[in-house]
Every structure is written in C-alpha cells, then in structure tokens.
Amino acid sequence: MWRKARPDDLASLxxxxxxxxxSGYQVEGKTVRxxxxxxAGDRIRWFDGxxxxxxxxxAGLAAVPALIEALARADQEASWQATRNMLGQCVAALGTIDPLPTCAIPALLDVLRQPVARVRRMALAVLTRMRPRATPMAxxxxxPCLxxxxxxxxxxxxxQVLAAMQDPLPEEVRVAALSLLGDAHRAVRREGLHVLARFPRDEEVLTALEEQAIVDDENRNEALRVLSLLAPARAITRLLEVASSARSRRQEDGPPPPSWRGPLGETRRLEDGKRALLFIARLGVRGAEALAPLxxxxxxxxxxxYVDAxxxxxxxxxxxxxxxxxRTDRFxxxxxxxxxxxxxxxxxRTEExxxxxxxxxxSLAAFGTEVEVRVALAAARRVLWLWESQDPNNDWSRRxxxxxxxxxxxxxxxHAAQVAEVGNFTPSQFCAPDAFSAAWAVNYACGCVPRPSAPVASRRTEEDPLGACVHAACRALSRRSVITFALGASEESPEPLSPPVSAREVHRAIVDEVLPWACGAWDPVKDTPRLRKALRADGWRIPSAP
Structure with missing residues (x-):
C-alpha cells in the first residue's frame, strides 16, 4: 500500500x-489520530518541535487523511484556543510532510475562510509551496485575501500563491496584480511584481513595470529584474543606468533617490548597482547587447x-x-x-x-587535479549567485x-596563491542559509587547488574539499545551511529546491560544464576569455548561431 500511495491522490492515501x-499501525506507541x-494542546508555532x-x-503521507479530517472538524474543539491550535498545527504538519501532499490543497483553501489571520497566513505559505492550479475554486x-x-x-x-500557481493565470489575476503596485507596503508591491512576471508579452504589464521602476524607489531593482525576464531589451538600458550610478555621484546627477540617502544610502547605492549587473548576467545570451556598455x-x-564577471x-x-x-565518439x-x-x-527519503x-x-577526482578543480568550480559557479544576490558588496566569493x-x-x-588568499573567506552565521552554504561551496572549491609552496594565508585543511564543495552546493539550493546553523533570512532568497532535486541540479551543472572540455568540443573555462577578446576586437558583434 505504501508504494501505491501518491501525494496528489487523496483516494490512494x-x-x-x-x-x-x-493493521493497528502506531507511531511511538500511539495511533496517528x-x-x-x-x-489541540500545542500552541501555533511554525514547524513546532x-x-x-x-x-x-x-507518519508521512499516512497522516494526511487524518489531518484533513482534523481540519474539517477543528471548530468542534473544546475551546477557541484549542481550535486555533488544531488548525495551525495541522497546516504546519501538511507543510512539513515530504513529499508535499498536494491532495490537501482543497482543505487548505477552506482554511482561508477561518477568522484567525495567522492560520490563514500559514495556509497561504504552504499553498505557495504546493503550487495549486489556477482553478475557479482556488x-x-x-x-479575497488580497x-x-x-x-x-x-x-x-x-x-505569493498567485505567482506560484500553475496554468496560465486569468485576466482577473492580472488586474489584481496591477492594483497591488499601489499598495502602501513595499513587500506587497514586490510580490505584485512577481505575479506580473506570469504575464509575458503583455504591453500593459511591461509599461507598468517600467513605470514602477521609476516611481517605486524601494522596488526599483526588482521591477527591472522582472522586466528583464519579460523584455530584456527594455530593461538592459535601465539596469545599466542603475549600475553606473554606483560610481561616486556628481552634482549634475541631481538629488539621489530616497533609498540612497541617510547613513546607509551609500551602501544601498552600491548594492543596487551591483545587483543590476547580476540581473544582466543572468540573462545569458539575451544580455549580449550589454557587452559594449559593460x-x-x-x-x-x-x-x-562584477563587470568582468x-x-x-x-x-x-x-x-x-x-x-x-x-563529440559523442569520445564518450x-x-x-x-x-x-x-x-x-x-x-x-x-531519509537518506541525504x-x-x-x-x-x-x-571516481572523477582520480583523473587528477585539473579535473577535480573543474568539477568543484562548476558546482561553485552554479550556486555563487545565491551569495552575490544577497550580499553583493562582499565580492570575496566572486574573486x-x-x-x-x-x-x-x-x-x-x-595564481594558486591568489586562490588561497581570496578563497579564505568565512561567511557570517547571520547570512541566510542558502547564501551561507553557497559561500562555503566556493570556499571548499578553492581547497581543490594545490597550495603554493609559500602560501600567503593559512587555511584549514579539508580531507575532501571536492565532496564538501558539492555537498555545500546541494545544501545551498535547498536553502539549508552547512557545517552549522545560519540564522539569517533574505527576501532575495529564491524558492528552495527539494534535497533530491538540488543534488540532481548540481550533478547536471557539473556534467554540463566539464563534459564539453572532456570530450574536446570546447572549454567553458579557457575559451571564454578567448572569445571575449575576439568579440572586443570585433566591436562586440555577436555572430549568428551556426
């Protein structure tokens, strides 16, 4: 029966x-129910221990039917506090069970009618991760929660739920998202931008994003990031303007925006400029028109x-x-x-x-140091942006x-001494877990480079820097800290991948970067500076793809 149970099929559960x-199944001496x-006796706390x-x-998926039943009859508890506790704890459990029981989406939608705001927010947070379909019921x-x-x-x-929904979103969602751009709270406006990202090739949406980048000082970069995803050509010029503003301001530049004033204004200005560059970098080929101004x-x-990067x-x-x-003949x-x-x-699922x-x-490390360094570099490169997007003013990992x-x-x-020097960076525990692990992935990757005979800085010796690097990269993608607890949080953190998906993603990144070099087709490391030099000599003209 366990094998036939499906998280999206309530009947099977x-x-x-x-x-x-x-069969009398029990967990630690008691039944699931x-x-x-x-x-009902436990106060609401996210993922209460x-x-x-x-x-x-x-109990995993086996507990889902009983949890749904408990949600339906929570109003029958002995007291209002017990009802509140039961609702919150059941929602938290449904959000903790792995794999996520998406068959519980209708029950969670019913929870949104409850009068307790905290319970509604918990249900919305779980629904965001479950990514419901944009059905009329949903x-x-x-x-109404908007x-x-x-x-x-x-x-x-x-x-956030609307932005995460599957299927094309209907017109009423677009209208609602546009109205959110005028909300008094910055975080709500930011999430409205994310909903609008679901409407490509919509001229009204693109115009609204351009206007938001001008009028919403607090969400300028996020509006431009979303615009760059939908219409790169319309965003690149504005992103370059934000990036160039990172230089020392001149009198002819006019008064700075409100977010660049005050004691932290200089720091925010530099962060905005560097983040704008990172947004261009993530466009890949679509950002090629920015090479000349860069x-x-x-x-x-x-x-x-960052410009060179x-x-x-x-x-x-x-x-x-x-x-x-x-060259498949060399496979x-x-x-x-x-x-x-x-x-x-x-x-x-209990295994890491x-x-x-x-x-x-x-098996790859057995082929020598160069292979080991290339594998580590590919893993570190895959997660580096998690660190940079959250702390762009700290460029040690990029260096x-x-x-x-x-x-x-x-x-x-x-060059080995340079790696040893700039790679000897320990991130703060007050970082978000994904950024923390990403920085450690780079740190460990540097440990794969042989130490120079006269090192410029002492470093901790790792028994398996390659394994530690890849492990940290996997933890970064799933927003889990490595070594110790990372205590921070960041709105720049993307939605985490599940641990299995994270491991497969890092594996894919390694193969994608190392295999072309291994089979003699092209070299992502050595051919990049060569092509960049050739493009500069040719006026940054990008030849058409073969």
Whole structure:
C-alpha cells in the first residue's frame, strides 16, 4: 500500500490509511489520530518541535487523511484556543510532510475562510509551496485575501500563491496584480511584481513595470529584474543606468533617490548597482547587447570585479550557444565515461541525496587535479549567485571563482596563491542559509587547488574539499545551511529546491560544464576569455548561431 500511495491522490492515501488502521499501525506507541488529537494542546508555532507534531510528520503521507479530517472538524474543539491550535498545527504538519501532499490543497483553501489571520497566513505559505492550479475554486479562495485591509502579511502571502500557481493565470489575476503596485507596503508591491512576471508579452504589464521602476524607489531593482525576464531589451538600458550610478555621484546627477540617502544610502547605492549587473548576467545570451556598455563600465573601480564577471558570464553563454556539438565518439573514453556514469540516487527519503554523489566525485577526482578543480568550480559557479544576490558588496566569493578560472588557464604558483588568499573567506552565521552554504561551496572549491609552496594565508585543511564543495552546493539550493546553523533570512532568497532535486541540479551543472572540455568540443573555462577578446576586437558583434 505504501508504494501505491501518491501525494496528489487523496483516494490512494485514504486506502493506505484504512489499511494501516486495520493493521493497528502506531507511531511511538500511539495511533496517528491519537497524536493529532494531542495537537489541540500545542500552541501555533511554525514547524513546532513538540512531540505530537513530530510523530504526526513521522507518519508521512499516512497522516494526511487524518489531518484533513482534523481540519474539517477543528471548530468542534473544546475551546477557541484549542481550535486555533488544531488548525495551525495541522497546516504546519501538511507543510512539513515530504513529499508535499498536494491532495490537501482543497482543505487548505477552506482554511482561508477561518477568522484567525495567522492560520490563514500559514495556509497561504504552504499553498505557495504546493503550487495549486489556477482553478475557479482556488481563485475564489485566494483573491479575497488580497483585500485584507490592515493585514499586509496576508496580502503578501496571497500574492505569493498567485505567482506560484500553475496554468496560465486569468485576466482577473492580472488586474489584481496591477492594483497591488499601489499598495502602501513595499513587500506587497514586490510580490505584485512577481505575479506580473506570469504575464509575458503583455504591453500593459511591461509599461507598468517600467513605470514602477521609476516611481517605486524601494522596488526599483526588482521591477527591472522582472522586466528583464519579460523584455530584456527594455530593461538592459535601465539596469545599466542603475549600475553606473554606483560610481561616486556628481552634482549634475541631481538629488539621489530616497533609498540612497541617510547613513546607509551609500551602501544601498552600491548594492543596487551591483545587483543590476547580476540581473544582466543572468540573462545569458539575451544580455549580449550589454557587452559594449559593460566594457565602458570597467573603469568604475567600485564595480570590480562584477563587470568582468558579468561579461564573462554572458560570453560563456554565447560560447555555449555557438559551440559545436559534443563529440559523442569520445564518450567511451575513461573521463567522459566516468562523467556520464549513472548516480545511484537513494531510494529512501531519509537518506541525504548529496551523499550519493560521493562515489561519483571520487571516481572523477582520480583523473587528477585539473579535473577535480573543474568539477568543484562548476558546482561553485552554479550556486555563487545565491551569495552575490544577497550580499553583493562582499565580492570575496566572486574573486575566488575568478581566481580559480585564472589558475585553470595558467596553473602557476602565483595564481594558486591568489586562490588561497581570496578563497579564505568565512561567511557570517547571520547570512541566510542558502547564501551561507553557497559561500562555503566556493570556499571548499578553492581547497581543490594545490597550495603554493609559500602560501600567503593559512587555511584549514579539508580531507575532501571536492565532496564538501558539492555537498555545500546541494545544501545551498535547498536553502539549508552547512557545517552549522545560519540564522539569517533574505527576501532575495529564491524558492528552495527539494534535497533530491538540488543534488540532481548540481550533478547536471557539473556534467554540463566539464563534459564539453572532456570530450574536446570546447572549454567553458579557457575559451571564454578567448572569445571575449575576439568579440572586443570585433566591436562586440555577436555572430549568428551556426
């Protein structure tokens, strides 16, 4: 029965529940329903560590039918506080069970009718992760939450649900999202921008985004980021203007925007400029038209090394587009065969997926230092943006990645010393978990470069820097900290991937970057500066793809 249970099929979970009830199934000496009944005595806390909550989640999908039943009859509890506790704890449990039981979406939509604002916000947060379809029932439940006066967090969470919904969104959602741009609260306006990102090729939406970048000082960069996703050509010029503003302001520049004033104004101005560059970098080939103006920005000292990094990222994307097909005739060679070896992913969800990559990584490291460094660099490059988007003024990790690129192009002691120096960076525990782990991934990647004979800085010796690097990269994508707890949070953090998806994503990034070099087709590391030099000599004209 366990094998036939599906998180999106409530009927299959009810059959599992019935079978377990008949068999007398218990968790730590109590049935699932007995543990759920105890939830009424636990005050609402997100992912509460109390015994009853843990035991319910331990039952996994088998607890879902009973949780849905408990939500339906929560109003029958002995007191208002018990009802509130039961609702909140059941919602929290449904958001904790892995895999997420999407069959509980209708029950969570019903919770949005409850009078307790905190419970509604918890339900909206879980619905965002479950990504419901944009059905009339879902829209009837979520859209009224956008009109909750005096409750900005509920409006914010409701907008997040709309942005995460599957299927094309109807016109009424577009109208509602446009109205959010005038909300008094910055976070609500920001989420409204994310909903509008679901409406490509809509001229009214594009115009609204351009206007928002002008009038909404607090969300300028986010409006431009969304605009860059929908219409890169219309966003690049404005992003370059924000980036160039990172230089020292001159009198002819006029008064600075409100967010650039005050004690932290200078810091915010630099952050906005560097984030604008990072948005251009993430456009890939679509950002190629920015190469010429970016080249002119290289003289702005405070933007280093981001201008060079952005130009390299765009050039690498152009290189990938222009590159010849992979030489499949060389796939049988030892290194290519090792790269393409299937990974034995864990069958049980209790196992850490990233650890399944260890044997594969060990087989690659056996091919020598260059292969090990390339693999580590690919993993670090995949998650570097998680650090940069949250703390762009700290460029140590970016400098470390660029130093590794230089070492691969010319493995000298001088370049190894540079890697050792800039890679010796320890992020603060007050970072968000994904940024914290991303910085550690870069730190560990630098440990794969052989130490120079006269190191410029002492570093901790890692027994397996490659394994640690990849493990940290996987943790970063799933928004989990590595080594210790990261205590911070950031609105720049993207929606985390599940641990299995994170591990597969890092695995894919490594293969995508290392395999072209291994089979002799093209080199993402060494060919990038060559192509960049050629493009500059040709006036940054991008040849058409073959």
């Amino acid at each position: 009810r059959r599992l529940d019935a079978a377990l009830v008949r 007995e543990w759920i009944a105890a939830l 109390r015994d009853a909550h843990d035991r319910v989640c331990q 829209l009837r439940a979520v859209l 009109k909750e006066r005096g409750d900005a967090p509920t409006r914010q969470h409701a907008a 080249d002119a920005l290289r003289s702005v000292e405070v933007l280093a090394p 952005v130009m390299d990222d765009i050039t690498r994307a152009v290189l990938r587009q222009q590159a010849p097909p992979l 049988q060679e030892p290194l290519c065969a090792a790269l393409l070896t299937d990974v034995a992913w864990p069958a049980e 997926p990233s650890l399944a990559l260890r044997p594969w990584l060990e 470390a990645v660029m130093a590794m690129d230089r070492w691969l192009c010319e493995p000298s002691e001088e």
